[in-house]
Amino acid sequence: MARLKIKEILKNGETGSEVVAKGWVRTKRGSKNVNFIALNDGSTIHNLQVVVDVESFDEALLRDITTGAAIAVTGELVESAGSGQNVELNAKSIDLLGKADPEKYPIQPKKHSLEFLRENAHLRFRTNTFSAVFRIRHAMAFAIHKYFNEKGFNYLHTPIVTASDAEGAGQMFRVSTLDAKNPPLTEEGEVDYSQDFFGKATNLTVSGQLEGELGALALGEIYTFGPTFRAENSNTTRHLAEFWMIEPEMAFYDLKDNMDLAEEFLKYCIQYALDNCMDDLQFLAQRLKEEEKNKPQDQRSMDLIEKLEFVLKNDFIRLPYTEAIDILKNSKPYKKKKFQFPVDWGVDLQSEHERYLVEKHFKCPVILIDYPKDIKAFYMKQNDDGKTVGAMDVLFPGIGEIIGGSQREEDLEKLTKRMEEMDIPTEEMWWYLDTRRFGSVVHSGFGLGFERLMLFVTGMGNIRDVIAFPRAPKNAEF
Amino acid sequence: MARLKIKEILKNGETGSEVVAKGWVRTKRGSKNVNFIALNDGSTIHNLQVVVDVESFDEALLRDITTGAAIAVTGELVESAGSGQNVELNAKSIDLLGKADPEKYPIQPKKHSLEFLRENAHLRFRTNTFSAVFRIRHAMAFAIHKYFNEKGFNYLHTPIVTASDAEGAGQMFRVSTLDAKNPPLTEEGEVDYSQDFFGKATNLTVSGQLEGELGALALGEIYTFGPTFRAENSNTTRHLAEFWMIEPEMAFYDLKDNMDLAEEFLKYCIQYALDNCMDDLQFLAQRLKEEEKNKPQDQRSMDLIEKLEFVLKNDFIRLPYTEAIDILKNSKPYKKKKFQFPVDWGVDLQSEHERYLVEKHFKCPVILIDYPKDIKAFYMKQNDDGKTVGAMDVLFPGIGEIIGGSQREEDLEKLTKRMEEMDIPTEEMWWYLDTRRFGSVVHSGFGLGFERLMLFVTGMGNIRDVIAFPRAPKNAEF
Secondary structure, eight states: OOBOOHHHHHHHOOTTOEEEEEEEEEEEEEOSSEEEEEEEOSSOSSOEEEEEEGGGSOHHHHHHOOTTOEEEEEEEEEEOSSSSSSEEEEEEEEEEEEOOOTTTOSOOSSOOOHHHHHHTTTTGGGSHHHHHHHHHHHHHHHHHHHHHHHTTOEEOOOOSEESSOSSSOSOOOEEEOSOSSSOOBOTTSSBOGGGSTTSSOEEEOSOSHHHHHHHHHHHSEEEEEEEEEOOOOOOSSSOOSEEEEEEEEEETOOHHHHHHHHHHHHHHHHHHHHHHOHHHHHHHHHHHHHHTTTSOGGGSOOOHHHHHHHHHHSOOEEEEHHHHHHHHHTSHHHHTTOOSSOOOTTSOOOHHHHHIIIIIISSSOEEEEEEEGGGSOTTBOBOTTSSEEEEEEEEETTTEEEEEEEEEOOOHHHHHHHHHHTTOOTTTTHHHHHHHHSSOOOEEEEEEEHHHHHHHHHOOSOGGGSSSSOOBTTBOOO | OOBOOHHHHHHHOOTTOEEEEEEEEEEEEEOSSEEEEEEEOSSOSSOEEEEEEGGGSOHHHHHHOOTTOEEEEEEEEEEOSSSSSSEEEEEEEEEEEEOOOTTTOSOOSSOOOHHHHHHTTTTGGGSHHHHHHHHHHHHHHHHHHHHHHHTTOEEOOOOSEESSOSSSOSOOOEEEOSOSSSOOBOTTSSBOGGGSTTSSOEEEOSOSHHHHHHHHHHHSEEEEEEEEEOOOOOOSSSOOSEEEEEEEEEETOOHHHHHHHHHHHHHHHHHHHHHHOHHHHHHHHHHHHHHHTTSOGGGSOOOHHHHHHHHHHSOOEEEEHHHHHHHHHTSHHHHTTOOSSOOOTTSOOOHHHHHIIIIIISSSOEEEEEEEGGGSOTTBOBOTTSSEEEEEEEEETTTEEEEEEEEEOOOHHHHHHHHHHTTOOTTTTHHHHHHHHSSOOOEEEEEEEHHHHHHHHHOOSOGGGSSSSOOBTTBOOO
């Protein structure tokens, strides 16, 4: 008989039918006469309750059925009395597939700290919390591909190893096959990268945007979805050294089109989660409530599912940076000197400012546009005022910046001038500038940090808990 | 008026309606009185024919409308006389968005060599061939996600930077932030990686499989789809230093289930291409015919679309390695000493042998199984004969190995013993072995090189022509 997935059994299993289920034991409890095994195979947050008539089975076998053990159960589906499910499985035969010594198996049926589970990231998929997180991560990734596919975008794999620093966006990881201890040197005594694998110095990409633009200015609309890297020594709950980014880039889109796309896109993903992941979301909502139950009322998060629905129901506020500065200057925390960082036209907004705008002032996601050019990248569209650029940052409650984007400067002369002002080597970037030399058009794009979206959708508080094997300073385990 | 994509105009555009089209000029031809502009916006291989009444437009404007220039055209759709399309666009107004100096623009309307276009990879998306290839690449990536999503698999992002060498699979790229010229040294005079970013020596992943198994043994079925790296100094038409791999991994699957999945999966992708990319496939089929027209009849490829349909119609042959050796030893080329490499039980089959089996003997895709254990990786399921392992390689015409996979050894003792025999450090791999310690189950998986699939589906001959920005020895441009 073919095995059925537990998700399928719980959804469509008919009482009276015989099935085979395979999975891992979450818990076993019961009395002298009857045992109840909660069996999970990863297909759903819900366990299948297996009912075992103790008399009919070998004692040694039942002793080995402990948390974490893998078993195959053949039996008859019966109406469930108390498992919270429609059906449960009356075991006729049980095969022990793999034991899990209770003295050694780390994932016992008790509350483990997230820190402990991070150290056991190879096994944390076997917990309710992390199986929910990673099923949702799959669903969000699929929603992203589905959305862009339906819109006629082409998925572009931009290079991971690159010789260019896209935005001067931060410190980079060097990629090399030269002898690490005694690298070959040039006559000037510098490392001779001409002898390296790629014949030049290379590093891990910080963004696929510039290559994405090359695709957009031919295929019309593209998106990337790939790993990006920052060698920043920041050990926070918001930063990773390796994370996944989605970067759509669109020919013929101006800043307004770009904002429309970003808002529609985020809402599509969130709607997809609500439509496809409700079981897992409900579990995580409950988890969040538990976790925050000792916090004072006013510091607790909004209910997870309410929060997602709230984003869907409201138009995002769209606001120039300059107006945001005015709002901040007129705010209570500013007047009471509660902000840690200064608020003046020209400064980059800090998390405290973004969160004030989103969570206190507007109580709604906000798209800030038209930032001062001096705090933004060289490629952004220069506005006529000479001071601002057509940037847009989408700010989300609890997260801050979830998307950063802009219209791109399509004018060769203006772009080159700005690059020179900012000491970006124009000669190395001949290929990027070629798109402005030949058939240049208005175009725009943005970047979404996938793990930021995951934090928002799952309600998890630490970015290391929404990626399978987090990479951070001093941490490359597994 | 909102711009319509050319794909939409050609499909649903009604004669008599007014539309705006934007795109890049592929060619302009015509007479003193009327110009015909072939306009393409990347949404389709087909161009929109724009008809320009020369008298109604400024001469200077028309002069600037050259190959590669970007324009926006407003006009009326009329029935097409000779463009091969249903409709063409009678231009009422034309905006020149971006020029393309014909003296400098590299992509002129003539046959460029693939080598030349590789050097201009930033612009080659603007050619028919490469726009077709990259639209198909998108479609294939989407088909892969769609397939696994429908089967209930979870997409898992396994780490790119890793401290482990999954299979001893080849030379690796080192990832580091240490001073390249004067790295810190330990007392023993070796590079002190404890001071490196991750606190240990790290490299770019060669495979996500081992981490994938961790996911499968909790979530049931997972797949990866991400970049992988080989620092091999091989400048061939089949190898890249950076390429994308798909690696499904499934709990409770034995070798037969694994073969069934691989065959169903490949057929799904190919069917998806036929259902969704026919225009592009037809163009590439024609391109292939052109390219091979000077070859002798018996060296020409099968028609591209026929080849794809052929794979769909036939069951893949499934054959033990041992029988394949017998077939090869009884073959004409073997007897006539035409094979370059030896054929003896225990050797790894070479491309010439694989191609003989697939293209001459069976004339069909072949899945070879049960390879000698000494030519396969440590983690493969040890067969009872003590000599072979439950490996499977899927061999395709023209490509050779397109998929490599196996059932995995789930027995802790056998696995550990094999690792020791092969000098794989078991202590470093504690996390991998934990899956065999706790709740171990029968499981299987395989890897598909995405670019290999792309070669097969597009009929392109060089792997550098099916990835946007190829990475190879001495080559990290763009």
